[in-house]
Amino acid sequence: AQSVTQLDSHVSVSEGTPVLLRCNYSSSYSPSLFWYVQHPNKGLQLLLKYTSAATLVKGINGFEAEFKKSETSFHLTKPSAHMSDAAEYFCVVSDTKAGTALIFGKGTTLSVSS
């Protein structure tokens, strides 16, 4: 069965410093992996998606993620944090074989200080 683990429930960075949000997944088959962002009391917005093409995926707002099969990881990074990046981030996996809906991690809250 597929699962996803976000290794940090809360990450705090200063504006202008790099962001790293960690995610590990478990999947029996070739997974599709996503990162979504949710600002307070808002719906989820897709940041980026991996579907077995390039292992380095570029998303919106300067975010990117690298798929590492050997480490079963899909960490989200951004070179320089902005105040508007403060939000909750969800790592998501789907299993192309099982045909089930998406499986969400529990989320990582990113705080950005000035």
Add this chain to the structure above:
Amino acid sequence: SQTIHQWPATLVQPVGSPLSLECTVEGTSNPNLYWYRQAAGRGLQLLFYSVGIGQISSEVPQNLSASRPQDRQFILSSKKLLLSDSGFYLCAWSAGQTTSTDTQYFGPGTRLTVL
């Protein structure tokens, strides 16, 4: 372009009262539709999904139900709300033939408080 709407945005209901949350999608046909619940401090839990009119799959047994009376309309209902039904309800849609690999796009959500 496709858009997804949910209403109401917020709702406060007494225990034991009925519930009806509505979700509609514009700009696409035959979407897959989903209802999720996000409780405080927890991730998203898939409640229902639908691959077509009248076709509903339930992921979690509970006192909630879902219906899809039209292609782009998805309704979440309850006959009697419980305190544990409080949460943030999100509707989502995806295109394609399967419910697994397609990107899901989320609505703005409904904040439900049961008192």
